[in-house]
Amino acid sequence: MNSIDLNDLPTLKELSIIAYKWLSEHYPKFDHQPNFDLSHEIGFPIRWKTKMEGELFEWVVSDMGSITLRLGGVEGNRRNPAPIFYLSLRKLEGDVFSWADPEGNPVSFPNPSVIEDVRSRVQLYLDSRT
Template identity: 55%
Template sequence: MHSLDLNDLPFLQEESLRVFRWLLAEYPEMEKAKSPAQEKLTKLTTEQTESLSFPIRWNIEKNGQILEWVVSDMGSVTLRLGGSEGNRRNPAPIFYLSLRKSDKGEFHWTDPEGNPVPFPDPSIHKDIQNRIQLYIDSI
């Protein structure tokens, strides 16, 4: 993998916003959001999302569990425990992807082991659901 430089930061932020918009459309926030600032995420226009401060967070409910999406401006996406459980310091991720730069200077979404992942792509839904189910089965 190739190291990042300052010229990569605008691309990372742009890609993070693109992925945020896709995730929010696919996994809308809960009706009762965690904070007043989060209650309006789904109503923001594309121009307004560009002015959001990172990390961008919102809660969802899946299989009776409250989970939180976290999108950073450095090209990482995390699904972790939400609600009161998520208030613990650094709750373990249920699902995680990050942008990595190849030796050729190209960026690819990868899992924690460094394997390329098609993202954002509808095929990722199955992996996300499997990770959520794995967490639920473990509690």
């Protein structure tokens, strides 16, 4: 794995926008408001709330290549609530980037398999509350 430098910032931002587009299609805003207009400059971090399994969650996409799903209801109003799902970009050889989970395992993203990963993490959280 290589270090990320200043020259990589535009690439990280571009990949973050791609991630946002994909996530917002699969996890729309809970209040059915339209997603951000991508023809205008996007302000980072991008945040939006979505409902899954009847609960409110918040997605946060940073321009530095990270994706976080966290609590979005009253519990999510805490400062920095714990992530339920998290991915970040890592730099491989040359100028190749790959999404990875917190343990550094590569994750194929965007990919429909992520939907199942998110679903299982959300269910794990919901089960832990009972």
